[in-house]
Amino acid sequence: MPVSILPPSAPLPPRRDARDDDDSDVDMSDDDFPTSQTKSIVTPGEHITSDPQWMRGHGTYVPVGDSTIISTVAGHLHKTNKLLSVQPLRARYQPEIGDLVVGRIVSVQTKKWSVDIAAPMLANLPLSSINLPGGILRRRTAVDELNIRTFFSEGDLLVAEVQSLHQDNTASLHTRSLKYGKLRNGLFTSLTGAGGGILSRRGGVVRSRRQVFTLNTAAGEIDVVLGVNGYIFISKHITTNADPKEVGINRLDESVTETLYSSQNDEIEPAVMREITRVSTLIKGLVACGTKVDENMIVKVYEGAVELEAEEKSLGGVETGVGAKGVVETVLARLELEAGG
Amino acid sequence: MPREAEISLNEREFIKQALQEQIRLDGRAFDAFRPLELTFGDEYGVADVQLGKTRVIARISVDVTTPLPERKFDGIFQIVTEFSPMASPAFEVGRPTDAEVILSRILEKSIRRSNALDTESLCIIAGLKCFALRADVHIIDHDGGLIDAACIAVMAALQHFRRPDVLVEGEKATILSVREREPIPLSILHQPLCVTFSYFEDEVFLVDANLAEEQVRQGEVILTMNKHGEVCQIAKYGGATINPLALLNCTNVALQKVKEMTTFIQKRLEKDAKKRDAGGLLAELSAENAR
Amino acid sequence: MPLDTSTYSLALLRLDGRRWNELRRIHAQISTQAAADGSSYLEMGNTKILVSVTGPAEGRQAGQRGGAGSQAKVEVEINFAGFSGVERRKRKSDKRTNEMEHCLRSAFENVLLLHIYPHSTITLNIHIISQDGSLLAACINASTLALIDAGIPMSDYLVACTAASSASSSAADNASSDDPLLDLNNQEELELPFLTVGTLGESDNVAVCIMESRVRMERMEGMLAVGIEGCKRLRGILDGVVKGYGKRFG
Numbered sequence: 001m002p003v004s005i006l007p008p009s010a011p012l013p014p015r016r017d018a019r020d021d022d023d024s025d026v027d028m029s030d031d032d033f034p035t036s037q038t039k040s041i042v043t044p045g046e047h048i049t050s051d052p053q054w055m056r057g058h059g060t061y062v063p064v065g066d067s068t069i070i071s072t073v074a075g076h077l078h079k080t081n082k083l084l085s086v087q088p089l090r091a092r093y094q095p096e097i098g099d100l101v102v103g104r105i106v107s108v109q110t111k112k113w114s115v116d117i118a119a120p121m122l123a124n125l126p127l128s129s130i131n132l133p134g135g136i137l138r139r140r141t142a143v144d145e146l147n148i149r150t151f152f153s154e155g156d157l158l159v160a161e162v163q164s165l166h167q168d169n170t171a172s173l174h175t176r177s178l179k180y181g182k183l184r185n186g187l188f189t190s191l192t193g194a195g196g197g198i199l200s201r202r203g204g205v206v207r208s209r210r211q212v213f214t215l216n217t218a219a220g221e222i223d224v225v226l227g228v229n230g231y232i233f234i235s236k237h238i239t240t241n242a243d244p245k246e247v248g249i250n251r252l253d254e255s256v257t258e259t260l261y262s263s264q265n266d267e268i269e270p271a272v273m274r275e276i277t278r279v280s281t282l283i284k285g286l287v288a289c290g291t292k293v294d295e296n297m298i299v300k301v302y303e304g305a306v307e308l309e310a311e312e313k314s315l316g317g318v319e320t321g322v323g324a325k326g327v328v329e330t331v332l333a334r335l336e337l338e339a340g341g
Numbered sequence: 342m343p344r345e346a347e348i349s350l351n352e353r354e355f356i357k358q359a360l361q362e363q364i365r366l367d368g369r370a371f372d373a374f375r376p377l378e379l380t381f382g383d384e385y386g387v388a389d390v391q392l393g394k395t396r397v398i399a400r401i402s403v404d405v406t407t408p409l410p411e412r413k414f415d416g417i418f419q420i421v422t423e424f425s426p427m428a429s430p431a432f433e434v435g436r437p438t439d440a441e442v443i444l445s446r447i448l449e450k451s452i453r454r455s456n457a458l459d460t461e462s463l464c465i466i467a468g469l470k471c472f473a474l475r476a477d478v479h480i481i482d483h484d485g486g487l488i489d490a491a492c493i494a495v496m497a498a499l500q501h502f503r504r505p506d507v508l509v510e511g512e513k514a515t516i517l518s519v520r521e522r523e524p525i526p527l528s529i530l531h532q533p534l535c536v537t538f539s540y541f542e543d544e545v546f547l548v549d550a551n552l553a554e555e556q557v558r559q560g561e562v563i564l565t566m567n568k569h570g571e572v573c574q575i576a577k578y579g580g581a582t583i584n585p586l587a588l589l590n591c592t593n594v595a596l597q598k599v600k601e602m603t604t605f606i607q608k609r610l611e612k613d614a615k616k617r618d619a620g621g622l623l624a625e626l627s628a629e630n631a632r
Numbered sequence: 633m634p635l636d637t638s639t640y641s642l643a644l645l646r647l648d649g650r651r652w653n654e655l656r657r658i659h660a661q662i663s664t665q666a667a668a669d670g671s672s673y674l675e676m677g678n679t680k681i682l683v684s685v686t687g688p689a690e691g692r693q694a695g696q697r698g699g700a701g702s703q704a705k706v707e708v709e710i711n712f713a714g715f716s717g718v719e720r721r722k723r724k725s726d727k728r729t730n731e732m733e734h735c736l737r738s739a740f741e742n743v744l745l746l747h748i749y750p751h752s753t754i755t756l757n758i759h760i761i762s763q764d765g766s767l768l769a770a771c772i773n774a775s776t777l778a779l780i781d782a783g784i785p786m787s788d789y790l791v792a793c794t795a796a797s798s799a800s801s802s803a804a805d806n807a808s809s810d811d812p813l814l815d816l817n818n819q820e821e822l823e824l825p826f827l828t829v830g831t832l833g834e835s836d837n838v839a840v841c842i843m844e845s846r847v848r849m850e851r852m853e854g855m856l857a858v859g860i861e862g863c864k865r866l867r868g869i870l871d872g873v874v875k876g877y878g879k880r881f882g
Contacts (some may be wrong), residue, residue, distance in 0.1 A: 040879060091784075168702070442734065449727075572847055575842065577839075578842070
């Protein structure tokens with residue numbers, strides 16, 4: 001029985017039309033960015049190819065008794081040699097070995113912690129994978145097990161590395177490096193859904209060489225930790241009083257031991273706090289603009305924003321959009337001009 | 342809560358493979374019901390249905406109340422289902438499982454919403470007095486096919502039930518007891534019955550699956566029809582996808598099954614009526630007195 | 633209030649001015665809530681629904697870790713806003729809502745590729761802001777969009793719509809006088825026998841089929857055919873929404 005279905009004919013109400021136009025304006029300015037991915041995306045159920053030479057990767061499936069590769073998520077098609085995979089536009093973070101993540105302790109068990117790292121499952125941090133006070137090479141004892149809460153307790157933030165993955169994709173973390181451990185003296189920011197994946201979306205944290213860096217601001221130095229899972233921690237930079245080159249490895253351990261698992265914040269000057277929140281807001285703005293978040297970008301945008309503020313103070317009234325997104329857009333537009341001119 | 346025992350992987354494979362070779366484990370044809378047994382209680386409105394090992398008892402009871410303010414001319418009819426732990430350890434009193442919600446919803450839609458019972462005939466005085474009919478469905482033993490069995494039980498019980506007669510004089514209504522006046526049967530407009538189809542790979546559709554088959558199936562389609570060829574309700578909640586033509590084919594099979602079951606219920610009702618009428622009404626009354 | 637079907641047979645226009653095979657206006661957005669892993673807002677005519685997806689994440693109850701075996705568990709919660717219907721009334725969790733939740737859960741369990749996320753839980757929170765017919769269909773469509781936004785792999789779009797048979801069941805029994813209607817609003821739903829049909833993407837295969845009113849079996853075919861074609865059209869519309877979003881943020 002041939003049936004044809006008429007599309008809904010009623011035009012959109014003007015209120016929405018206006019909004020849509022507004023959005024498409026943003027589109028255009030976004031499109032000015034040179035990106036390699038201006039092509040349209042694939043959506044679930046879309047046939048990608050029926051050529052048997054291709055292999056199916058993540059985000060695709062092959063129905064039983066067929067050789068057609070079909071997409072299962074909405075995202076960009078990636079071709080790696082003969083492997084076809086679809087990277088979703090937005091998805092939960094999928095842990096991979098070696099990822100630097102920021103996490104929050106959810107529960108404390110006898111020999112391990114459960115850590116929320118925004119992945120499908122809570123990650124484990126076994127007691128045996130942390131640096132115990134008093135030197136790296138110390139044996140784990142029963143006393144440590146009893147005192148497990150003195151290292152990390154519920155709600156503590158930490159930076160860690162994914163050490164291994166279990167069969168059901170549960171991650172095991174470790175903090176066996178001086179780079180990792182408890183976080184304090186700062187501000188936590190979450191970019192939900194934007195993390196993970198390689199360029200999963202233009203906004204989001206990129207797996208890169210430097211995810212922990214120090215930013216020089218007028219008020220002092222600020223540490224930024226970009227977790228690949230979309231969790232970000234920005235804190236006041238604490239200089240260790242001893243120069244690591246002069247002291248032996250054991251001495252260094254001792255010097256950080258007292259502060260390693262402290263939950264007490266140091267004194268933070270209001271000016272530094274201000275800069276911390278500024279960076280945090282700018283990062284959120286970057287994500288709202290759909291820009292990738294990495295060291296280079298943050299440094300540029302931060303400098304631009306400071307400049308903008310100075311101008312605003314001296315000249316009064318610089319035109320920016322609303323909120324963090326507006327500021328970031330203005331700064332980005334200026335950077336564009338500079339690069340062009 | 343003890344979980345329902347899950348069927349093991351190799352049993353699962355076994356059942357599937359047998360079905361591929363057109364064999365059901367209990368040797369039935371794909372479109373055959375298990376042996377259906379229907380008995381009525383001594384009282385009016387009690388029906389005991391046994392479908393294979395599944396056993397369901399439905400009991401109708403009546404009460405006089407005021408009608409709902411928004412439905413002044415209608416009597417009240419409600420169906421109450423209860424899964425007792427007696428039927429399966431997975432059932433727990435007071436915490437309805439998904440299966441229980443679905444059962445009561447299907448019965449509700451099949452019988453109440455399709456107007457199988459003429460609720461207007463339950464009204465005594467508009468806005469003041471009406472009969473409140475209540476059908477209690479008890480699951481005594483669970484071996485799959487609960488919905489079909491429960492629907493048969495409720496419909497049979499409704500047809501078996503006799504409500505007391507009333508004498509209305511102006512604003513005053515007198516309920517006449519069984520001794521004073523022969524109780525009257527309910528007015529049933531049509532007889533909806535449920536047929537549950539369980540489907541497997543390769544469009545294999547089974548009628549009246551038992552518990553093991555229910556656990557292996559890819560999905561189910563619950564059809565409610567009456568013998569006149571009207572579909573009262575279709576429920577296919579998710580599950581694997583099926584071809585729409587197969588769905589239409591199900592309605593044809595269901596119609597045939599519903600016709601068979603309706604005649605079966607009719608025969609049993611007649612048999613029961615004959616038994617009751619053995620010595621005429623007076624004989625029955627005196628027998629009750631003796632007790 | 634009886635629907636004036638006489639005018640329909642004359643002008644072949646429904647009360648809201650649509651033809652028999654015309655969908656209502658659809659407006660959909662995805663990524664509406666920042667806090668959720670995936671979210672969507674869908675309007676089908678005056679039926680308005682907001683869905684947010686959380687997960688795949690660790691289940692809420694400790695100890696009960698996700699679904700049985702090696703699959704993720706799907707949880708559905710439907711919440712009716714007090715102002716969503718004509719009458720303002722609280723409906724906490726009645727059996728009808730439970731039935732809808734069950735339907736959505738079992739429908740999506742078969743569409744989503746749950747084996748990718750063992751032991752985790754995917755929670756769908758559905759908020760019904762305004763109801764004007766085709767409620768279950770709108771819930772299914774909105775949930776599909778939200779799940780796509782959450783990046784949860786699925787074999788295809790699950791789309792649903794409603795179809796009715798306009799001749800009342802008491803009228804002539806011959807199927808030739810049968811006149812199906814597509815995408816009902818609340819008024820039409822009260823008056824006509826209708827079914828909700830959900831299909832998997834472009835295929836004809838039926839994933840969900842729910843009918844709650846009495847109808848002659850001969851009419852089923854016409855209703856199903858129209859419903860399935862409607863679903864195909866809807867899939868195109870929803871796909872356009874996702875693609876448009878991809879262009880903007882891709």
